[in-house]
Structures are given as C-alpha cells and as structure tokens.
Amino acid sequence: MAVTSSMNHFNFPLAPSTEAENSLRAEVREFLQDEIKTGGFTPGADCWMSESCPEFSAKLGARGWLGMVWPKKYGGHERSPLERLVVTEELLAAGAPVAAHWIADRQTGTQILRFGSEQQRQSILPRMAAGTCFAAIGMSEPQAGSDLAAVQTKADKIPTGWRLSGRKIWSTGAHRSDYMIVLARTSPADGRNRQVGLSQFLVPLQAQGVEISGIKDIAGNVHFNETLFDGVELEADALLGLEGNGWAQCMGELVLERSGPERFLSNFVLLDRALISLRGQLDKHGAAILGELITTLNALRLMSRSIARQLENGLSPDTEAALVKLIGNSFEQDVVTRVRQLLSTIPRDQWPDELAPMLDQSIFRLPPGTLRGGTSEILRGMIARQLGMR
Ligand SMILES: Cc1cc2nc3c(=O)[nH]c(=O)nc-3n(C[C@H](O)[C@H](O)[C@H](O)COP(=O)(O)OP(=O)(O)OC[C@H]3O[C@@H](n4cnc5c(N)ncnc54)[C@H](O)[C@@H]3O)c2cc1C
Structure with missing residues (x-):
C-alpha cells in the first residue's frame, strides 16, 4: 500500500502475518486470559500509561516478551519487530498493566543498544528485558x-x-x-x-x-x-x-515512540467490553458506526505492521509514524465518543460492572492522547512537509 502525492509519497508496504506470529499471538492471549481469570490483573483502559505493576512486568520478562528484538547477549531474544508488535497488541487489547516497563522496552533499551557503551548494554539491557529495570x-x-x-x-x-x-x-x-x-x-x-x-x-x-x-x-x-x-x-x-x-538521536527515538499500537489501541478494551453489551441492540445506524470504527482500526493495524517491517529493514519512517499517531489519536477519540453514544440506549445499571468505570476512565484520559508524543498540529506540519505543502 503506497499513498502517493504529486510531490512525495508515504510508504506503507504490506507485511502479511506469518504462522509463527499467529501461534505466538495464541500463546500470549492464553497467558493473558489465565492472568485475568486468576486475578493477576483487572483490565484497564490506557493501560500502557496508567496501569503499572512491576510483578506483572517481571512475568512478561520471564516469558521472553520484553526486549524481544534485542540481541541474546544483552538479555534479548532476537525476535522480529513484527513478533514484538503481536505481543504489544495483545497486551493492549487485554488492558494489561504494562506501564512500568513500557518506555524501557519500547524506546530506551533500543537507544542504549544503538548508542550506549558496552558496559551500559551489558549492565542495563538484561535487567530491562527481565522487566526489573524501568525508564522515563x-x-x-x-x-x-x-x-x-x-x-x-x-x-x-x-x-x-x-x-x-x-x-x-x-x-x-x-x-x-x-x-x-x-x-x-x-x-x-x-x-x-x-x-x-x-x-x-x-x-x-x-x-x-x-x-x-x-x-x-x-x-x-x-x-x-x-x-x-x-x-x-x-x-x-x-x-x-x-x-x-542529540537532535538526530531524539528523532530516531520518536519514531519508536509514535508508531506503535498504543497510539490506537489504548481504548480497545472499552470497545471490546461495550460490544458484549451492544450485541443484538444496534440498529442500522449503530451498526454502521461500529463498522466504521472496526475498518479504521484494521487500517491502522496494517499501517503499524508496515512500520514495524520498515524498522526491521533498518529504515526510519518518521513521517509514516507521525501519520499513524495522528490518525490513531483521532480514532481513539472516536471510540470513546461513539461507544458512549451507542451505550446511551442501554440504562447504566444494566451495563456489566466493569464497563462504567472503564468508560469514565477513558473519558478522563482522552485529552492527553493528542499531546503526548507530539501534538496533532506538529504532526500535521510534518505530514504537510512530506507532501511538499510547506
Ligand atoms: C500524558 C502526557 C505524557 C507525556 N509524557 C512525556 C514524557 O514522558 N516525556 C516528555 O519529555 N514529555 C512528555 N509529555 C510532553 C509532551 O511531549 C508535550 O506536552 C508536547 O510535546 C506538547 O508540548 P507542550 O505541552 O509544551 O505544548 P506547546 O508546545 O506549548 O503547545 C501548545 C499548543 O500549541 C500548539 N503549537 C505549538 N507549536 C505549534 C506550531 N509550530 N504550529 C502549530 N501549532 C503549534 C500545540 O499543538 C498545542 O496545541 C507528555 C505529555 C502528556 C500530555
């Protein structure tokens, strides 16, 4: 998929999923379902920023799901960025408490790998991959x-x-x-x-x-x-x-920060839980709203996968990452306002217990989405430059 303009273009080559990814996805999903069933965590919206649990991070580390793409000699697992994407998607979709390790695993560890001294790599990365060392x-x-x-x-x-x-x-x-x-x-x-x-x-x-x-x-x-x-x-x-x-290094770090599924899956857990209540309750208009949300989500997933593939190939798709974050943030806002609208036909006391606090939490956490990691106006400026409009 390549979006072209007269001046320049965005690159989003397709990255089809593999058997290995599918079986990894099943494994992570099973682990998360077990954790929820046994009281390991309560699913929460915006979990990558707000839900922190070092014990849970250490469990992921023990399973080899942190530092996945780093070399084995630094405690990593030499998996592909797409395999890492599968794990992060599943964690976000489940609303798991991942905030403690999120930044270390997503960007700080990679910066240390790229630019740190040998001593820093050896002493810090294995602890980050074990989910016992965190970063800001x-x-x-x-x-x-x-x-x-x-x-x-x-x-x-x-x-x-x-x-x-x-x-x-x-x-x-x-x-x-x-x-x-x-x-x-x-x-x-x-x-x-x-x-x-x-x-x-x-x-x-x-x-x-x-x-x-x-x-x-x-x-x-x-x-x-x-x-x-x-x-x-x-x-x-x-x-x-x-x-x-420092400037060039920071820009490379921001690609890691902007392109991931947390830019569009922060509220997925809300959508997922709302769907259970909305089953059989939607008229044509409601079904169309839901259809639009789900197709946008699928497009964003394809774009995010494509960026992971480009990172794997040593590229630095910064404008593509800005596009994912921009569309992703707007999608996350839509999820909350649309779900709220659709649920308004069902009295609140008939919602399952966890749904009301989840919706309230999501409403409170909406404003920061368009700020953290770069504001929408700044991202639009980057995209306009890529299109040759400024
Ligand atoms: C929840 C959250 C978590 C964050 N976490 C971190 C973190 O861990 N580490 C960190 O370093 N930072 C973090 N940030 C900071 C974030 O990166 C900044 O808030 C963001 O870059 C905007 O900067 P600012 O708040 O100073 O707003 P300003 O830059 O003052 O912008 C104010 C408004 O003016 C607009 N604006 C500014 N310049 C232009 C321009 N040239 N063209 C058009 N419009 C413009 C902006 O879009 C915005 O709407 C976080 C922010 C939030 C909300």
Missing part, C-alpha cells in the same frame, strides 16, 4: 514542548564527566523508573540552527541532585512528573552516543 523520557521542558530545540537543560564538561542542570516536565513514570534519557544542551546553538549543540544523556534517577515531583492529572492520579537536575554529576559515559548528535 526526558525531552519536554516548561518552555520546550513542541519547540523541543528550545531545551535549556544543560550539561557542562567537568574533569570526571558532566554536570547536568535543568528541569524536565511531564516525565511519564519517572517516579518508578531507574533511568531517564535526557536531552540537554552541551554547546551553544549554531546561529539560528538550534538543533546543533544538543546531546542525550543516560541519567540514573537515584543520583544525587535528582528530584522528582509528581503532577496530578485531571482524575487526581499521578503518572507524570516534574524532574529537577540540580547540578547532577554524571560519569563520562553518561553521554549517550555522540556529543552534539
């Missing part, structure tokens, strides 16, 4: 969200390594994490080119001078934080990759 993302700052190149956190060279000073905001899961990859300025911008002079650092969050304060979301829960670095002294190898290459 340190990009945004109070004055640098969409305009990421405006970061003011700085790292100065000192005889023993680096001294880090600054403040990161909205750091998801930092309060339960061991490491954060921090984007910091290591030298002044080159005139108007502010992307020059930025570097990434792998910061142990237990280091002296790191202060993490929770920020409550609209529902009163703490999932993200403000993280202060008050002259934190780091060893020389805390510099991840090359000095001054």
